[in-house]
Amino acid sequence: MTPSSRYWSAGRTFAWLAVPPLVFLAAFLVIPLARVIVGSFTGSGLTLAHYEKVFSAPVYTHVFVYTLQVAFTVTALCLVIAYPLAFVIANIRGTAQKLMTILVLVPLWSSVVIRSYAWMILFQRRGILNEALLSLGWIDEPLQILQTSVAVQVAMVHILLPFMVLPLVTTMMGIDHTLIRAGRVLGAGPVRLFLRIYLRLSLPGVTAGCALVFITALGFYITPALLGGTQNTMTAVVIEEAVSVFFDWPLASALSTVLLVITMGIYLLYARFTRGDLGMVGK
Amino acid sequence: MRPDTHPGSLMARIGNSALLVYAVLVLAFLMLPLAIIVPMSFSDQPYLTFPPSGWTWHWYEEVRNQPRWLTAAWNSVRIGVPVALLSVVFGTLAALAVTRSGSGWSKPFSLLVLAPMMLPHVIIAIGLYPTIVSLGLAGSYLAIVIGHTVVGIPFVFVTVSAALKNYPPTLDMAARTLGANGWKTFLRVTLPMTWPGIASGGLLAFATSFDELMLALFLTGIRTETLPRIIWDQLSFALTPTIAAAATLILLLTTLLLGIASLLGARRSRKGE
Numbered sequence A: 001m002t003p004s005s006r007y008w009s010a011g012r013t014f015a016w017l018a019v020p021p022l023v024f025l026a027a028f029l030v031i032p033l034a035r036v037i038v039g040s041f042t043g044s045g046l047t048l049a050h051y052e053k054v055f056s057a058p059v060y061t062h063v064f065v066y067t068l069q070v071a072f073t074v075t076a077l078c079l080v081i082a083y084p085l086a087f088v089i090a091n092i093r094g095t096a097q098k099l100m101t102i103l104v105l106v107p108l109w110s111s112v113v114i115r116s117y118a119w120m121i122l123f124q125r126r127g128i129l130n131e132a133l134l135s136l137g138w139i140d141e142p143l144q145i146l147q148t149s150v151a152v153q154v155a156m157v158h159i160l161l162p163f164m165v166l167p168l169v170t171t172m173m174g175i176d177h178t179l180i181r182a183g184r185v186l187g188a189g190p191v192r193l194f195l196r197i198y199l200r201l202s203l204p205g206v207t208a209g210c211a212l213v214f215i216t217a218l219g220f221y222i223t224p225a226l227l228g229g230t231q232n233t234m235t236a237v238v239i240e241e242a243v244s245v246f247f248d249w250p251l252a253s254a255l256s257t258v259l260l261v262i263t264m265g266i267y268l269l270y271a272r273f274t275r276g277d278l279g280m281v282g283k
Numbered sequence B: 001m002r003p004d005t006h007p008g009s010l011m012a013r014i015g016n017s018a019l020l021v022y023a024v025l026v027l028a029f030l031m032l033p034l035a036i037i038v039p040m041s042f043s044d045q046p047y048l049t050f051p052p053s054g055w056t057w058h059w060y061e062e063v064r065n066q067p068r069w070l071t072a073a074w075n076s077v078r079i080g081v082p083v084a085l086l087s088v089v090f091g092t093l094a095a096l097a098v099t100r101s102g103s104g105w106s107k108p109f110s111l112l113v114l115a116p117m118m119l120p121h122v123i124i125a126i127g128l129y130p131t132i133v134s135l136g137l138a139g140s141y142l143a144i145v146i147g148h149t150v151v152g153i154p155f156v157f158v159t160v161s162a163a164l165k166n167y168p169p170t171l172d173m174a175a176r177t178l179g180a181n182g183w184k185t186f187l188r189v190t191l192p193m194t195w196p197g198i199a200s201g202g203l204l205a206f207a208t209s210f211d212e213l214m215l216a217l218f219l220t221g222i223r224t225e226t227l228p229r230i231i232w233d234q235l236s237f238a239l240t241p242t243i244a245a246a247a248t249l250i251l252l253l254t255t256l257l258l259g260i261a262s263l264l265g266a267r268r269s270r271k272g273e
Helices: A003-007 A010-017 A017-042 A050-057 A058-091 A094-109 A111-124 A127-136 A149-173 A179-184 A190-201 A203-218 A220-227 A237-246 A249-273 B015-041 B059-067 B069-098 B106-120 B121-134 B141-165 B172-179 B182-211 B214-219 B227-235 B242-270
Strands: none
Touching: A003 A149, A003 A249, A010 A050, A017 A050, A017 A249, A017 B069, A017 B106, A017 B121, A017 B141, A050 A058, A050 A249, A058 A094, A058 A149, A058 A203, A058 A249, A058 B015, A058 B059, A058 B242, A094 A149, A094 B015, A094 B242, A111 A127, A111 A149, A111 A220, A111 B015, A111 B106, A111 B227, A111 B242, A149 A203, A149 A220, A190 A203, A203 A249, A237 A249, A237 B121, A237 B214, A249 B106, A249 B121, B015 B242, B059 B069, B059 B242, B069 B141, B069 B182, B069 B214, B069 B227, B106 B141, B121 B141, B121 B214, B141 B182, B172 B182, B182 B227, B182 B242, B214 B227, B227 B242
């Protein structure tokens, strides 16, 4: 809230502007989500049967564990890969900075379906990667890369990397370098300067990036469906299958509700300590 | 790494060249899929080999000759445009309400508006599908426009909120003091000050609709199938360079659109300085 709006009489008029989007989102977001949740508890009357199915079948518990594992691995890899890149982008100046920012944004603009397709071409049995390794003589026969977790995770890191880089760059560009100089004058070495000052000041970007990547990774569908095998499916793929292959809406609802609770839990936890916009609204 | 000097001289230091090389490698990794798809679309082989042994426009003609691609392209546009407009209206209203009259309800309200950005689309899709069916809209044009607007609104909300925060509300108050009514203040002051945010939000909403697959799988029918959906269908039975050609065309279009959006964004931030 801006201090001026408190005594600005038009404030209440502006609150009415929230009504149309509220009605639209109530009808087409809140009610549909409520339908999913209610549907997960109803069969012939109220029942927990669908949840029993989800939590007793090792197939489904494995899917959730696997989804969390992948989301965690992908987030960690994105952070490790993105941090030094963001550092360079934040500290380089002029055309190089502009060019690098554009190169981070361009893949973000291209379709996830198309990018996953590119990874399929790369990872196929007679694909670019296998052909290259064969001709180098590093392997004797093509490796099975498609339909493994490796393929899914590499492609997911690629797709989600810009979501980590951008909040990091924004935070790093706001870091006051006189603080680091002060630390240096007071006798801190480079490692200590980095750990005690720079890293701490960049933490808001780290949490925003990690939250954004982790939450997005949890709901990934296209990449695991195209590149993953039947052994390693993620939750969104299983939910879609439950509906389109098995026509089991209650099961899909129960699986969705569990995924919804996990996603919203992480998001609300994050929003509790920040503005909740995942660094997207700017300063 | 010695992040202790003036930013300008930082990169000049010995040792930082390793960081620079690293940055270039990561950026190359980010560009890799594009570097594969574009040459692939000109390959003279019917199956995917890389690098292509010869070059041809054949796959682009293939795309042009298949009415299904053209129909899908037209569908994507006629869905994306109303989605962008509706998202602009709802997103701008939401942003105005939150930034101009912030109070207790604004945080939960913001969470609601931003939620479609966080939620897995599959959950929205399986909730929205029965809702759409019960309204008698299954497979209709309106169904997918509604679905994509839900996920388009947060983009406009984010960009317009940022634009609104970039200029002081005292300007609006000045207009009010000088006798303009609320509507006139909005049209003559607020709108001109925030339109780059509104426009870039609208383009982002269009691009989201243009690229969205999950809601399209559930909410589109034969008459409304979009480009991502037809690519998805084709991927599941054959990997031909036709898909690469279509993908290259789509990339060209979205890059163009989002280039415009980022130029508008740059204009906005220059104004803000």
